[in-house]
Amino acid sequence: MYLEHFGLNQKPFSIAPDPSFIYLSGKHREALAHLMYGLESDGGFVLVTGEVGTGKTTLLRNLIAQVPDNQDVAFILNPRLTVRELLESLCDELSIDYPIESPLSIKQYIDRLNRHLLHAHSRNRSTVMIIDEAQNLSPAVLEQIRLLTNLETNERKLLRIILIGQPELGETLDRHELRQLAQRITARYHLEALDSDDIHAYISHRMRISGTSAEVFTRSARRLIFRLTQGIPRLINVLCDRCLLGAYVDGIHRVNRRIVSQAAREAFPSKKFRRWPLAVSLGLAIAVFVSLALAPSNPWSVVFSRSPLPLAEVAVRSIQPETTSPNNDASGSYAETHIATTEKTTLATHASKPISNSETVGESDQVETPDLGNAVVSLSGLSSNIDRGFRAAYDSVYLAWGMGSGSPRLPCEVDAQTILRCLRGYGDLAELERLNRPAVLELWDHATDPFFAALLSVSDTNYTLEIEGNVHVVSGPAIQQHWFGNYTVLWRAPPGFNRAIQLGHTGTHVEWLREQLESLVYLPPTNGDRALFDHNLGDALKQFQRSQQLRPDGIAGPNSLIRLHSSADIPVAKLHVAR
Known part of the structure; x- marks a missing residue:
């Protein structure tokens, strides 16, 4: 639509991971170097993590284009x-035959893989397995992947393995039962968002690849783009594409700050933006989702796909901006710790005041375990309407936090008025008990779609679930028959928080972190800058993390902050674990 207007030969800001458009910032060069090391090393694992939209898959496509001729991927x-x-899947990728009608045992699959790898080694060929979206791997599959590295000769491992995923992959690998796998990781890298200095080069690079060297985006427009996207490449692409369309509609050839603000109202629908007229909104929405070729008839179905992270879900979960403030850091993450809002459809019909920074959840707001006698032994037959069940599960968890609803948007969407965030993860019931927060569980029956339950409390060996407004007290085995480990926990973020807190950060979120560690006697009071994350604060945080059996990396992410809230006895919604 706007290509001829700007003299372009292709769309410069598609969100498809096209290697020809790759812009290698310093951080992306480091990540690519780690991936190349994974291709060339003689064994072990290479781990690359990064928030949604930071460019992991694009790097991966670039890496595959550089695979040596003597290497199988x-x-x-x-x-x-x-x-x-x-x-x-591994056999399919390596063209190893196996009977489809009668599945082999695990040992038989391994034997076939071993013979293939030995034969490849004898021909001076190496083999690498690359797994994208690896945060979706179950602990059992991760353990099997570790065992694959035992396929070796006296000189080298026969299979090189590269894992790429979102930050929770690192947390999964830090679990005690996966320590043997973690010890075999020979290189790690966490890919962060672009810096403000990279924005000009990134936009100019993509415009140049598309056919023009003209300075289409003004300096003030670029600054606003960075502030709204926090340097996340996918968000930059979504917003810049809208900006070019907006400039075309206005008949101008430069994108200014006004155009960016106007485009952001549609691309990032938070409360601080008023929507465009309906016709423009529909036109832009169609442009985005048709370009993905994945627009479903049911707008909620993008959340429920069996695939690990479909493109439509990426769009829904990643085009929401964090609201910035003078104390916020320049870059941040959106995918797994969004501020939460939702629509109440089953348990409440009116909006109520959301939790503010000064409000707390008192004992009366916390969920009590009902006395319903013996736990039921099965959840079969409880699934029904997927949309209604999904909304109802989140509504139940929000009510556990003392919140009503009234927003028609998706749960976990950005809302500047509340401080609840969503932590999505994969684990077991013991992990949820350690987090000690109400959670939404994705359950499966015999249907092709999941159904959803709110886990509200734990008592003895029973778990209280609420499914579409009905309370069920069930046993752990009954849950495990239908649950494969996917959960979403709502947690309360510190004031000013928009990404993991680490060395060099400043702001009210750092001051809050310091206060909690001081109250727990991990850190003596200081007369210096309390809003600065210095080495003393980092050391105190590491000490706290060790006491909680968390990875002592000195970075305050969701897990560390959740544990801090619990340890400091800050009133929050809990599962009331009593064992």
């Missing part, structure tokens, strides 16, 4: 697999 795109399905 098994590329696993959908890691939400069983152990047997993983081995079958």
